[in-house]
Amino acid sequence: MEHVRFKNRTWDVAADLRLPKDFDTTKKYPAIICAHPISSCKEQISGAIYAQRLTDQGYVTLAFDASYQGESGGEPRYLEDPPTRVEDFRCAVDYLVTLDYVDEDRIGALGVCGGGGYAANATMTEHRIKALVTVVAANYGRLMREGNLTPDAALGMLEAVGKQRTAEARGEEAVITTYIPNTQEEEREAAGITDVDITQAIDYYKTPRGANPNSPNKLRLSGLSAxxxxxxxxxxxxxLTQPLQIIVGDVPGAFGSYRDGFELFDRARSEKKDLLVVKGASHYDLYDQPFAVDQAFEKITPFFKNNL
Structure with a gap:
């Protein structure tokens, strides 16, 4: 694995480039861009699980940190900005096509959770991406509008964000909040109930199972309106016309990847598209649990073989 950087506008995007076993610089290889979930980083699911497994199958893989996050550049920090995260994919393709050993006609993308939503959006207008896999893809915009379970919650949030931007414009400090509660106790206190996605998110991100310093659970409040x-x-x-493989678990939770997977399948123009529902799997089981990831790869492996 090689740590590399490529440009998005004026800053560097940090990425891990993995090369297959017995790599030969004189050959041309298919390449797959791997995008991490919202609040995640390249060292977690997108890199260590999905990119590594694809590299073991013979692909060049590129797992990157979103702009403003992880080891990537961009200011202000801890910003979750959908248009910029989509642009990260285009810049990743720009980087891959400069590598002599990458076949520019065989570049694919795989995104997990919010990274899957961003990957789908990027693939629509980046047709150098020839095939797309989404794993528990979540539509971040839909989640922001509906995540508080009340129809007008988003309007209240926009009011709060506007006040915070005004405060920062007048010289006050930025407010950095969190994506998820830091503990199960915080979840119960905040919502009064527990949800499988949030409970398992805490278990993944805040314990040795998946915790990483480049995924600090920090989110800039003034950037939420985007x-x-x-x-x-x-x-x-x-x-969205490229071949498409969608993978979801059948245990629905607050993040909505189950319903988003069906919506994307129904809406995509792709003539070659497939939806796999992994029985008994939750959103976070498809991050790193072998029984779920193994089933996902029963579709991912032939999909990329046949379409790249």
Missing amino acids: AVGWDAFHLAELL
Whole structure:
């Protein structure tokens, strides 16, 4: 594995480039861009699980940190900005096509959770990406609009964000909140109930199972408005034509990847598309649990073999 950087506008995007066993610089290889979930980093699911397994199968893989996050550059920090995260994919393709050993006609993308939503959106307008896999893809815009379970919650949040931006414009410090509660106790206190996705998110991100310093659970409050009016699947029925493999678990939770998977399948224009529902798997089982990831690869392996 090689640590590399490529440009998005004026800053560097940090990435891990993995090369297959017995790599030969004189050959041309298919390449797959791997995108991490919201709040995650390249050292977690996208890199250590999915990219590594694809590299073991003979692909060049590129797992990157989103701009403003992890080891990537961009200011302000801890910003979750959908248009920029989509642009990260285009810049990743720009980087791959400069590598002599990458076959520019065989570049694919795989995204997990929010990274899957971003991957779908990027693939619509980046047709150098020839095949797409989404794993528990979540539409971040939909989640921001509906995540508080009340129809007008997003309007209240936009009011709060506007006040915070005004405060920062007048010289006050930025407010950095969290993506998820830091403990199960915080979850119960905040919501009064527990949800499988949130409970398992805490178990993944805040314990040795998946914790990583480049995934600090920090989110800039003043940047939240960008996602509220954004739809990861907007124009999929017109622009998403590439072969598409969607993977979800059948245990639904608050993040909504189960319903988002079906929506993306229905909306995508792709003639070659498939939806796998992994029985008994939750959103986070498909991050790193072997029984779920193994079933996902029963589809991913032949999909990329046949379409790249």
